[in-house]
């Protein structure tokens with residue numbers, strides 16, 4: 307089924323359920339065996355998605371990494387989160403087809419997209435048209451530098467809402483608010499809440515979510531999917547805590 311990810315994201319948003327995406331930086335896998343043990347552990351805890359990618363990647367071995375993940379759990383959706391067109395693999399299930407709508411860099415609004423479109427048309431990947439919005443996380447991040455764009459201010463919800471609305475009017479179906487990997491300050495609850503109230507689309511939020519409390523605040527403000535990268539690199543048990551929290555929360559929605 308080619309719209310499995312779409313169905314899951316839209317159902318989450320409709321039903322108010324929550325999900326976790328573990329962001330894997332392919333360059334940071336030092337040892338395959340322990341990495342696969344981590345994947346196995348997360349798969350047993352019903353991790354929802356793996357995102358894979360980075361602003362800049364040095365080793366291009368996405369095929370190998372994704373094949374390994376699929377050997378552990380072929381049902382765990384692996385979604386490309388590409389910093390550029392070179393981060394492509396036919397072994398993934400889907401791709402966040404990011405348009406960097408918070409910036410004014412034409413290559414990241416439409417340029418890279420034109421380059422990769424013919425390849426995607428021939429692939430089996432689910433293409434997820436996503437409005438990607440960088441929000442100031444209080445520190446210069448790789449994505450700010452690589453994209454050469456100015457992030458949205460974290461205390462101006464009206465600017466974030468206008469940007470998301472424009473993206474929705476252009477037909478984008480998913481929105482990703484990102485304070486940037488390793489952000490000091492995550493996307494503010496006010497921004498998340500304002501966007502959630504203005505557009506009806508699955509909302510992915512990440513950047514600087516390195517404690518359970520920050521994750522709870524992000525979900526509470528209206529995020530449907532939370533992304534954790536750096537927080538898991540420092541302490542994998544954060545993912546376990548978040549998955550347990552999500553399990554209880556989603557169960558209570560089934561009962562009510």
Ligand SMILES: CC(C)=CCC/C(C)=C/CC/C(C)=C/CC/C(C)=C/COP(=O)(O)OP(=O)(O)O
Nearest residue numbers: 359360361387389391404406414418448449487
């Ligand atoms: C549609 C296609 C093929 C490409 C789109 C390309 C776009 C719009 C990219 C947006 C800008 C960009 C460089 C995004 C990368 C986001 C990303 C995967 C971040 C992951 O974290 P890192 O920024 O690598 O963090 P570290 O510095 O911690 O490694």
Ligand SMILES: O=P(O)(O)OC[C@@H](O)CO
Nearest residue numbers: 487488512513514535536
């Ligand atoms: O690495 P962290 O800070 O968790 O950020 C994840 C992701 O949203 C970055 O693009």
Ligand SMILES: [Mg+2]
Nearest residue numbers: 331360361362
């Ligand atoms: Mg990286």
